[in-house]
Amino acid sequence: MNVFRNAVLAGLFTLAAGAAAQAQVSSISTPPQGSVWNTMASVIAGQARESAGMGLVVQPYGGNAQMMQAVNDGLAEYSLNDVNDVITAVGGTGEYAAALPNLRVIARINPFxxxxxxxxxxxxxxxxxxxxxxxxxxxxxxxxxxxxxxxxxxxxxxxxxxxxxxxxxxxxxxxxxxxxxxxxxxxxxxxxxxxxxxxxxxxxxxxxxxxxxxxxxxxxxxxxxxxxxxxxxxxxxxxxxxxxxxxxxxDNVLLAGAHVSDEQVGQLLAAIFDNKDAIAKAYPPLGALNIETAFKEYPGVEYHPGAVAFFKERGVAQSPAE
Incomplete structure (x- = not known):
């Protein structure tokens, strides 16, 4: 009887842990409401919740530096940004007094x-x-x-x-x-x-x-x-x-922090590219989403290993920088 009870309890614990992981809330850092990135992030987050059950919310910040700092420091999981600004942030140049080494590209989203x-x-x-x-x-x-x-x-x-x-x-x-x-x-x-x-x-x-x-x-x-x-x-x-x-x-890119798991990154990318028509219908500028051009090389920045694995699984080769 004790063996049966322990097995049931173990099963319940596993289910509860799985449900908690599924319900885990993560965030996309963006500029204030009314900006294009905020709108795009809202559409992407909504699709991720609907199609993948991800607990993804949009968190507005005052500007790019705050957005990038939040992802670098683990206060947010994702962000959308100009790839030029990401290069600058990772290198700690321009407007960035200190390097933000924990930023990882996960996909080219669209021309901006x-x-x-x-x-x-x-x-x-x-x-x-x-x-x-x-x-x-x-x-x-x-x-x-x-x-x-x-x-x-x-x-x-x-x-x-x-x-x-x-x-x-x-x-x-x-x-x-x-x-x-x-x-x-x-x-x-x-x-x-x-x-x-x-x-x-x-x-x-x-x-x-x-x-x-x-x-x-x-x-x-x-x-x-x-x-x-x-x-x-x-x-x-x-x-x-x-x-x-x-x-x-x-090029507008989607980022993740180095602290985000490979599984989470792959889940989000699948939610985006497997539902690109629905995303484009919700916000037409996202109609430029194209998995074949989403894995583009950029100088000075790294791709998240979860993204590398996702594109490899989908048979997408990395395109060289222009």
């Missing part, structure tokens, strides 16, 4: 076009038209924007010395200041929900065009080595893109 946008009533259509106009600067709570705007200005043949600099603290505030007239332009990613909000509040916005050629490509890659140009076509979710336009672009 960015730009400066203005009120449609301004009459401006190109970045070059911002000469003598005001551009958001400072970015104390979102310092990654400094390098991004430097690249956008360079792609329009301008530098910071050619524009009026108006300090803004972070991404959402920058768009609000443009709407109120405090600054002539705002910085955001194409497809950002905040852009649609501003568009509705001011009677129309548009992104400014850049000059995409070999000379400006060299200029933007001096700012960050993994920047490139991509063409973006109009679509309902891409507010402010009235015709096919070229944008400064980076």
């Amino acid at each position: 076009p960015i730009g400066l946008y203005v009120k449609e009533s301004s009459g401006m259509t190109a970045v070059s038209a911002l000469a003598g106009k005001s551009v958001p600067s400072g970015w104390d709570a979102f310092p990654i924007a400094r390098s991004h705007i430097s690249a956008i200005l360079a792609a329009g043949g301008l530098t910071w010395d050619d524009v009026k600099q108006v300090p803004v603290p972070e991404l959402i505030r920058g768009s609000d200041d443009m709407a109120s007239g405090r600054v002539d332009s705002a910085f955001f990613a194409v497809g950002g929900p905040k852009v649609a909000e501003i568009d509705a509040s001011v009677g129309g916005v548009r992104f400014l065009t850049v000059d995409a050629n070999d000379e400006t490509l060299a200029a933007i890659q001096k700012v960050r080595p993994a920047f490139y140009f991509s063409e973006v076509a109009p679509a309902p979710v891409r507010v402010g893109v009235p015709e096919p336009m070229m944008f400064v672009t980076w």
Whole structure:
């Protein structure tokens, strides 16, 4: 009888432990609500909960440095970021005073076009038209924007010395200041929900065009080595893109901390790539998800071993850095 009872108790303990592990809550660190990364993370987390039963939640932070620090220190399991910023964070250069060695890439998610946008009533259509106009600067709570705007200005043949600099603290505030007239332009990613909000509040916005050629490509890659140009076509979710336009672009990557188990990483990647159609339906910019291009080599950063195992199992070879 005691043997039977002990076996039953052991079985119950195993089931309870399994249920607890399944219910374990993990988080994706993001910028504030209204940002593209926050929206993307919310969709990914929702799909992971629905299809894989993962206890995944979105945790907003004030900016990239806080997001990366949280993952590095084990306070968050995952994050979404510009691969250029990840390279900088791991190396402890640029805006990062100390290296964050525990960041691991787990997948290339999509190309991430960015730009400066203005009120449609301004009459401006190109970045070059911002000469003598005001551009958001400072970015104390979102310092990654400094390098991004430097690249956008360079792609329009301008530098910071050619524009009026108006300090803004972070991404959402920058768009609000443009709407109120405090600054002539705002910085955001194409497809950002905040852009649609501003568009509705001011009677129309548009992104400014850049000059995409070999000379400006060299200029933007001096700012960050993994920047490139991509063409973006109009679509309902891409507010402010009235015709096919070229944008400064980076690869958006999903990260995990070194403390996250291989099993958890593989489970999340399976939830994403096995349900990419549902994810794209929830947020169209994620329609660029493609397992065949998701395992891309980048200088200065490592892939999580759980991701390496996942792609090997799916027969996906690593593509070289551009």
